[in-house]
Amino acid sequence: MNKQNAYKKLVFQNIENALDELNAEDKGHYYICNCPECNEQEAFMYKNNQRFVQCNRENHCGSRMMLEFHEKENVAAYEQKMEKQYPNLTPKQREALDWTTRVLSFAKTGLKSETLDDGYRGLSKQVARSFIADLQHEDIGQHIFHKATPLLGKDYSNNSWVCKRNLMFPLYGEDNTLNRVLFRSSIDESIEPKEIQLILNPSKETRDFFMDIPNNAETVVISESILDALSFREIDENVGLIALTGASKTRKVKDYVREHQELFSDKHTVIAMDDDTAGWKATRDIVDVLEAEKINWSLFEYSPDCKDANENLQHNRDAFERHYRKLNQRKKSFQQTHEMDL
Structure with a gap:
């Protein structure tokens, strides 16, 4: 039997998609990847043979896989899709x-x-x-x-x-x-x-804020920068994130909240702007919308001598995490009491 036929085939559009989906990490002359069979990051792919992946866990998995790329065969269909999506x-x-x-x-x-x-x-x-x-x-x-x-x-x-x-x-x-x-x-x-x-997308008025809200998020943090937002993801892997790209850029975030009020109705929204004049102005701007849409919200307070979330994470991680947990717990207790009263 042809040995190649015994290998499991993995089909991707191109090598970039394959490396992304396999969570590949550059190790010099090879990539270390997630094994599609056992899901452990123990598979490897040599750069001079990017159509072959093998799990290094010989005694537990050892799977061997051949990669196929269908980019050329799908070019026409893909171009039609892109043209329809971005006619301008x-x-x-x-x-x-x-x-x-x-x-x-x-x-x-x-x-x-x-x-x-x-x-x-x-x-x-x-x-x-x-x-x-x-x-x-x-x-x-x-x-x-x-x-x-x-x-x-x-x-x-x-x-x-x-x-x-x-x-x-x-x-x-x-x-x-x-x-x-x-x-x-x-x-x-x-x-x-x-x-x-x-x-990088001149086809429309582009979103000027960062957003990543998992389906199971109970809390959504609105912050002033991506680094500040990711600081909260560091202490809560399920937290939803919205980050401005500047303290003055609140318009599109406010529009998004108004248009997707239902996304926030069952979540605890935390405002975590910089502790400075621009940050407080942005806070007031966003809080006005949250109040108008009847969305529950709280303000995040930083440790002394820290003016933003990323600085707080670096200088006093324990206090940063402790305050975040306490804020969420206090909000949960309030919601439970409110529900009992109803």
């Missing part, structure tokens, strides 16, 4: 949007990153890797910016001020399509401004 984009823009989306999805887990793997600003590898792509080298950023030129209307690949920012935070729309990307630098944190953003 040119073919080159649709191609660039698809390419950039796939590359950033892969980069979040597929590229080696000492910055993220060793813990970035108090975030564990698991949390950081789920939402942040570390491009590491300026030439990688240059290549991505060059490929994304049809979307940006400008080639930023020769703009060192932009390309020196190695961390990318993708923001997605409701259709899970890439809308914007935020950039920060972990190599030179003295660069100002610390965070910049670019619109």
Whole structure:
């Protein structure tokens, strides 16, 4: 019997999709992946043979799998789907949007990153890797910016001020399509401004806030930045997150709350803006909407000398987590008492 026929076949559109779905991590000349059979991160794929994956747990699993890619066969159907979804984009823009989306999805887990793997600003590898792509080298950023030129209307690949920012935070729309990307630098944190953003989907008015709300979330935190939001995910893996991309950018968040009031009706909403003038103005702005929609909310208080969630996580994690748990417990007790009264 042909040995290849005995292997389980895994079908993907392309190698980037495969590496993303297998949660692949770059280990130099090979990737370490989740085994599709036993689900342990013990499978490996050599870079010079990206059609073969084998589980390293010989005595427990040892499964061998062949990868098949059907990208070329599905190009016409895929292009029709993209054209229908984004009729206002040119073919080159649709191609660039698809390419950039796939590359950033892969980069979040597929590229080696000492910055993220060793813990970035108090975030564990698991949390950081789920939402942040570390491009590491300026030439990688240059290549991505060059490929994304049809979307940006400008080639930023020769703009060192932009390309020196190695961390990318993708923001997605409701259709899970890439809308914007935020950039920060972990190599030179003295660069100002610390965070910049670019619109990567010129087909519509894009969402200018980050959102990730699990189905089982009991609490939703609204914060001023993605790093602040992810600080809460660090202490509660099920917390729902909404993060502004600047203290003044509350309009679309408020619109979203109004239009999806039912999403918040059975949850505890926590407001955690920066403890400064801009943060308090944003807090008042959002609280007005929560009050109008009759959504239960609380304010998060930081430890002394901390002005935001990420700073609190780094400087006093125990106090940060303790206050979060206490706030949620107090809210649950209030809701239970209220329900009994009714």
